[in-house]
Amino acid sequence: MVKHNELPDPSKLSVYQDEFNEKSFWFKIKKYGKKVGAAGVYAVFLLYYTFRKPDLPLKARSTILGALGYFVMPFDFIPDITPIIGYTDDMVALTGALLLVAAYIDDATKDRARTKVKSLFGDDVLGDIQSIDEKIDRDHPKEAP
Numbered sequence: 001m002v003k004h005n006e007l008p009d010p011s012k013l014s015v016y017q018d019e020f021n022e023k024s025f026w027f028k029i030k031k032y033g034k035k036v037g038a039a040g041v042y043a044v045f046l047l048y049y050t051f052r053k054p055d056l057p058l059k060a061r062s063t064i065l066g067a068l069g070y071f072v073m074p075f076d077f078i079p080d081i082t083p084i085i086g087y088t089d090d091m092v093a094l095t096g097a098l099l100l101v102a103a104y105i106d107d108a109t110k111d112r113a114r115t116k117v118k119s120l121f122g123d124d125v126l127g128d129i130q131s132i133d134e135k136i137d138r139d140h141p142k143e144a145p
Contacts, residue, residue, distance in 0.1 A: 019069035028072045029120075036090070038117055038125035042132055043094045044071060045113035050105050060101040067097030102136045 025048070033041050050056065051064040070093040098105070110133060117125055 019073040020065055021072075024072040025068060033120055038121045038128040039132060040091055040094065041120065042113055042117045042125075042129040043091070043098055044068070045116050046105055046109060046132070046136075047094065047097055047101070049109045049112045050101060053104065053109075056104055060104050063097050063100050067093045098132070098136065105136055 029041065029044065036044070047064045047067055051061060051068065056064075071090050114126070114129065117129060
């Protein structure tokens with residue numbers, strides 16, 4: 001049973017997997033994307049495009065599916081309609097999942113996510129999303145060729 005009164009534990013996101021579906025995902029992005037902000041939407045798209053990789057290991061796939069399920073879930077620890085802090089719990093789940101699967105987020109995935117975020121928010125958002133890339137790259141540096 002999913003408890004809606006506590007912050008999500010990124011290591012236990014699999015309980016939210018049943019909440020995710022394409023329709024609810026795109027609905028949430030279209031309706032609340034501006035409130036979530038460019039950085040939050042970028043995190044969502046990084047997870048979404050990583051999830052779609054056919055060779056992604058099951059554990060990473062489950063983590064992402066749980067985080068995206070929590071994101072689209074209509075009932076949260078902090079209601080999404082709460083001004084300013086309403087997406088804090090969603091960001092905890094998304095950030096935790098990003099850190100757990102960062103090794104699977106490659107440059108092509110980042111480019112797809114950046115392109116999609118720019119199509120929604122405009123070209124000015126690169127500074128907003130740069131901190132997410134820096135965190136991913138710092139925690140999982142690329143090996144030298």
